[in-house]
Amino acid sequence: MGHSEFGFLPKTQRWRAVADLLGGSHLQVAAVASATVHAAERRLRELRGDPSLTHCFWLLIRLAEAARGPDFLAGVAQLGIPARSDDTALTFVVRVADAARVELNRHP
Numbered sequence: 001m002g003h004s005e006f007g008f009l010p011k012t013q014r015w016r017a018v019a020d021l022l023g024g025s026h027l028q029v030a031a032v033a034s035a036t037v038h039a040a041e042r043r044l045r046e047l048r049g050d051p052s053l054t055h056c057f058w059l060l061i062r063l064a065e066a067a068r069g070p071d072f073l074a075g076v077a078q079l080g081i082p083a084r085s086d087d088t089a090l091t092f093v094v095r096v097a098d099a100a101r102v103e104l105n106r107h108p
Contacts, residue, residue: 014039051107
């Protein structure tokens with residue numbers, strides 16, 4: 001459980017550093033996050049202004065805001081995500097992905 005493969009990381013020194021951190025015996029979240037940003041920096045610069053990336057970032061920020069608000073379910077409903085209190089985490093992730101996919105299909 002917990003291991004899904006969506007493809008392969010680029011074979012660069014920066015991405016190998018991320019993989020090494022993930023494979024270590026003690027996961028250091030801050031170090032993994034920092035190494036990931038460092039590894040993805042060039043590609044993120046290339047995608048600056050891309051409507052798909054912009055929407056996904058916007059959606060993640062709005063989800064975080066909803067989580068901090070008084071009523072998470074109402075907050076995500078305003079984003080067009082039909083979440084329920086008895087949803088599993090995986091069901092919620094699928095609903096977020098579905099909502100994102102609708103917007104992303106507008107920008108092939």
